[in-house]
Amino acid sequence: MSQEVVGWLRExxxxxxxVKAAKAAEQSAHASTDNWRKRYEIEAEQRxxxxxxxxxxxxxxxxxxxxxxxxxTVEIDSEIxxxxxxxxxxxxxxxxxxxxxxxxxxxxxxxxxxxxxxKNLTTALGDTVDMLxxxxxx
Numbered sequence: 001m002s003q004e005v006v007g008w009l010r011e012x013x014x015x016x017x018x019v020k021a022a023k024a025a026e027q028s029a030h031a032s033t034d035n036w037r038k039r040y041e042i043e044a045e046q047r048x049x050x051x052x053x054x055x056x057x058x059x060x061x062x063x064x065x066x067x068x069x070x071x072x073t074v075e076i077d078s079e080i081x082x083x084x085x086x087x088x089x090x091x092x093x094x095x096x097x098x099x100x101x102x103x104x105x106x107x108x109x110x111x112x113x114x115x116x117x118x119k120n121l122t123t124a125l126g127d128t129v130d131m132l133x134x135x136x137x138x
Contacts (some may be wrong), residue, residue, distance in 0.1 A: 083089045 080089070083092065
């Protein structure tokens, strides 16, 4: 019977060691879980902060787009209100049309210059490719 008791004692010790190992593994798992949870929370907070900053930037850009699309009529209205006579208003209109015409001509000249530059660069590129092909052949 004493051998039976010794066997049971060994089995109890083995079970105690297994319980200790299981508790240690559980504590380690909890520590790992806590570590990952903390990392996740930090990452989530960073993403929330970035999202809020990006939303603010988007709102600012949208406001700027709206402002550029819709010129302030208050300024235009107040400028028009300064004119005392129809002749003054007609003179301002003539000035604005003249400016518009000049800007349109400037734009057209710039477009023509751009087209000529593109043509010249394309020709130069073609000449360079031809020259390189001839050099490669020799």
